[in-house]
Amino acid sequence: MTISRRVLLGVLAVSSACFHGADAYWRMSCSIIQTGRLDPNISPGEVSAHVHKVSGASNFGLSNTYENLIASQCTSCEVQDDKSIYWTPQLYYQHTNGNLEEVPNGGTVVYYLGRGENRSNIEPFPPGFRMMSGDPYLRSNDTTYFTYSAGGNSGGRLVSDRVSFACLDSSGTIPQQNYMFRTDCNNGLRAQIQFPSCWNGQDYQLDQSHVAYMSGIDNGVCPPSHPRQLAHLFFEVIYGVNDINKESGGQFVFANGDPTGFGFHGDFMNGWDTEVLTDALDQCVNNDSSNGQISKCPPLAKSQTPYYATNCPERKPIVNEQVKGMLECLPGCNVVTPGPERAIQLVCPDTPSVNTVDYGGPYTMFNPSTGQKLDGSTFAFAGCAADGGSSRTLSGHSTAADDMTIEYCTSVCKSQGYPFAGLEYSRECYCGSSLGDAATVDCSTTSQMICAGNATEWCGAPNLLAIWNDTSYSQSVTTLVVDTTTINNGSATYMGCFSDPGGNNRALSNDSMFDTTAMTNEKCVSYCEGKGYSLAGTEYSQECYCGNVNTGTLIADSSQCDMKCKGDSRGFCGGSLKLSVWSLTQVSPSQSQSTTATSWQNTLYVPTRNLVAISGSGYTYLGCYTEGVNGRALGKGASAIITSYSTIHSTSTVEKCASYCVGKGYAYMGVEYGQECYCNNDGPFNGATKVAESDCSMTCKGDITEWCGGISRISIYKASNA
Incomplete structure (x- = not known):
């Protein structure tokens, strides 16, 4: 199990041991929006005393108003109508040499619970409401302060019980404590904080006197001094x-220098859409049947998105100091103090500089209707279409970029001669001549990912393409005439469409290369000319073969070479076991060149025979598999395109993929399309099935003596210790 997955699983876990009584609540997952010394509740407008991990509204800063919170572009929590902010202290590990290392943390899970004997009268948090729970200076159990006691079944409880820790360990359930009693937990250490749920109606007070805990902290009655019932907040x-x-x-x-956990604390500042919060409290917070699911609460479900972490990623630091990685000391001049006495806050002689927060907004997403054109473009929105499985919906050309936008993708597809452009996974772009059997649907209410290069545009989702259609498209296909059509300044003449036996008996049996996004006849001819061959041939829209002897049979019907080139849909690059062959006007290669070019066929690694194990990696070969029906065969892991699509002399090999996957600690690895590398810990799934070895017939781009899968076929290996 990888670090991120373990932490995420822990974040999503339900702490049922902390819940007593009714199960009425909703549970909301949040990723990180900011890390640094910021605490607008305790130190508004200033650099705070210690580092916090913050979740919620993107406008979070040194100080916040309700107005600039709700104007935030996004929130890192899954309910987008909640622009509140939630923060807790960062945890570090202090090594024996004194250095401190940031402990991985994926975010916060926030619970809104219907608790208290007055839960039928829960009020929404007013705009700008804020509060804190916990005492950052505690270093031992405080047995002095108790909650309100009304006698009978509503007796007081130690206030220090607001904090608890759960060691998530596969060895079994371990009773929770209000300090860090155990830190060897293979599924993570869960820190938990309960908040006051009773309010006296006053504005925020720095000493937190405007709020009070219920008699049982997570249940019970409110003291007479704080009669107004609020939703019970609980962080994990x-x-x-x-x-x-x-x-x-x-x-x-x-x-905050606390090695005990007694000083754990949390903060909240309300940024809810008031109408949404009011409706959610009325309909859901006391609904015992919802089981915490946001999808079962209509006011919340309408703005729920599973892509909150992608759509609202962590912002650049506001405070200019190192708080991540390995540190020499705790930021803010905090000293590790084990207690049992209360800690004393030291004051640093220097204060780091801060960056200005842009409280711009409100932001408007570009939500085009079907048929609406992109400004200044001939592309019109066509809706969404399913993608993935054994073949791509748009399979003509593809690219990916960290600055992907709708304009970027449509311009790429137009330059390649394709009428359809599709965006997916925030940063991927696919082009094609048609949608095939895929049907477009209205996706105006579908959760999508923002474009990596423009946060106000949508760029599809996993296995979902946002489709744009070029309304001005008029394809002019180049007609290839045998012995007449020439390319590359007349250096290559079209010979016709030839059959190709495939496998190890190619019609052109010397060097070869593949380009799944940019193959053209011109590119193939240039490649073979550079190798010194007299013949070049394209096949399957993306494959290029070279040789001096053509053993294929001329096909009278040239239309059988009917696959459009991946790099230019206006040309044809062979077909299924059909070669578009070109004669190159140059001298024949030397004997040594021929020997070099053909000798690889005698040493090709057929995985079932030669490449059983990858030297030094611990991986052994499982076989050739199809991609999954509902996703990648090696999904839920890591992937890498280990060569540039546009580079002819690339470097991808089976060994390079193995090294990449070993370095990430994965149990399975696989190679595909001659250049793609995938890893995971679960092995082949999503309906992937084993097929004949001949299906994995693409040589690796970095070493033609190895197979690297095929078209929608992946050569899979397993670590010997998995």
């Missing part, structure tokens, strides 16, 4: 304590 934060290289004498310590 998972720290990957077993993802750290621990050593004898080392210890975990929070950013």
Whole structure:
């Protein structure tokens, strides 16, 4: 299990041990929006005393108003109508040499619970409402302060019980404590904080006197001084304590210098859309049948998105100081103090500089209707279409970029001669001549990912393409005439469409290369000319073969070479086991060149015979598999295109993929399309099935003596220790 997955699973876990009584609540997952010394509740407008991990509204800063929170472009929580902010201290690991290492943390899970004997009268948080729970200076159990006691079944409880820790360990359930009693937890250490749920109606007070805990903290009655009932807030934060290289004498310590956990704390500032929160409290917070699911609460479900982490990623630091990675000391001059006495806050002689927060907004998403044209473009929105499985919906040309936009993708597809452009996974672009059997649907209410290069545009989703159609498209296909059509300044003449036996008995049996996005006849001819061959041939729209002897049979019907070139839909690059062959006007290669060009066929690694194990990697070969029916065969892991699509002399090999996957700690790895590398820990799934070895017939771009899968076929290997 990888670090990120372990932490995420812990974050999504339900802490049922903390819940007593009714199960009425909703649970909301949040990723990180900011990390740094910021605390607008305790130190508004200033650099705060210690580092916090913050989730929620993108406008979070040194100080916030309700107005600039709700004007945020997005929130890192899954309900987009909640622009509140939630924060807790960062956890570090102190090594024996004194250095401190950031402990992995994927975010916060926030619970809104219908609790208290007055839960039928829960009020929504007013605009700008804020509060804190916990005491960052505690270092031992505080047995002095109790909650309100009304006698009978509503007796007081130690206020220090607001904090609890759960060690998530596969060895079994371990009773929770209000301090870090155990930090060897293979599924993470979960820190938990309960908030006050009773309010006196006053504005925010720095000493938190405007709020009070219920008599049982997570249930019970409110004191007469604070009669107004609020929703009960509860945070869970998972720290990957077993993802750290621990050593004898080392210890975990929070950013406020607390190695005990008694000083754990949390903060909240309300940024809810008031109408949405009111409706959710009325319909859902006391609905015992919802089981915490946002999808079962209509006011929340309408703005729920599973892509909150992608659509609202962590912002650049506001405070200019290092708080991540390995540190020499705790930021803010915090000293590790084990107690049992209360800690004392030291004041640093220097304060780091800060960056200005742009409280711009409100932001408007571009939500085109079907048929609406892109400004200044001939492309019109056509809706969404399903993608994935064994073949791409748009299979003509593809590219990916971290600055992807609708304009970027449509311009690429237009330049390649394709009428359809589709955006997917935030940063991927696909082009094609038609949608095939795929049907477009209205996706105006479908969750999508923002474009990586423009946060106000949608760029599809996993296995979902946002489709744009060039309304001005008029294809002019180049007609190839035998012995007449020439390309590359007349250096290559078209010979016709020839049959190709495939496998190891190619009609052109010397060098070859593949380009799944930019293959053209011109590119293939240039490649073979550079190798010194007299013949070049394109096949399957993306494959190029070279040779001096053509053993294929001329096909009278040239229309059988009917596959459009991946790099130019106006040309044809062979067909299924059909070669578009070109004669090159140059001298024949030397004997040594021929020997070099053909000798690889005698040493090709047929995986079932020669490449059983990859030297030094621990991987052994499982076989050739189809891609999954509902996703990639090796999904839920990591992937890498280990060569540039546009580079002829590329470097991808089976060994390089193995090294990449070993470095990420994955149990399975696979190669595909001659250049793509995938890894995961689950092995082939999503309906992937084993097929004949001949299906994995693409040689690796970095070494033609190895097979690297095929078209929608992946050569899969398994680690010997998995």
